Amino acid sequence: MTAQPLVPPFTRETAVAKVRRAEDAWNTRDPEKVALAYTPDSRWRNRAEWVTGREEIVGFLTRKWARELDYRLVKELWAHDGSRIAVRFAYEWHDDGGRWYRSYGNENWDFDGSGLMRVRHASINDVPIEESDRRLHWPLGRRPDHHPGLTGLGF
Known part of the structure; x- marks a missing residue:
């Protein structure tokens, strides 16, 4: 079965589905696959870095996931209106020295x-955590449906 395209204007139901599809794609850690959800000339601000177009998105994500190891992400809808969606997220990862972080x-x-993202603005803060404080536990890949989301985790 092919997934329904999720296009604006978004309802609460389609916005929630769009957020979950984005989370699922990012949890693949496949830059080429993730980049296909964006317009060819998509513009990003990620922290203090500006990225334009799919080629730069692929490069950015390749660098990101080479540095942020064992990455697991949870996204949650915050608000939506017409063609816009706001989300909050948290992800956990470790660096090559074994130090763990939770990024909010x-x-x-x-x-x-057509439902492709043309603009993405991301503000992110990293918090060092102990490995024993991790809350995002599932095999690498898609978050299982039974695993709590951000609200369920108390984030």
Whole structure:
């Protein structure tokens, strides 16, 4: 079965589905696959870095996931209106020295009429954690449906 395209204007139901699809894609840690959800000329602000277009998105994500190891992400809808969605998220990862982090953030998204993201603004803060404080436990890949989301985790 092919997934329904999720296009603006978003309802609460389609916005929630769009957020979960984005989470699922990012949890693949496949830069080429993730980049296909964005317009060819998509513009990003990620922390203090500006990225434009799919080629730069692939490069950015390749560098990100080479540095952020065992990455697991949870996203949650914050708000939606027309072609825009706001999300909050948390992800856990470790560096090559074995130090663990939880990164918290917010994203603002704007989509074109075909449902591709044309603008992404992300603000992110990293918090060092002990491995024993990790809360995102599942095999690498898609978060299982039974695993709590951000609200269920108390984030």
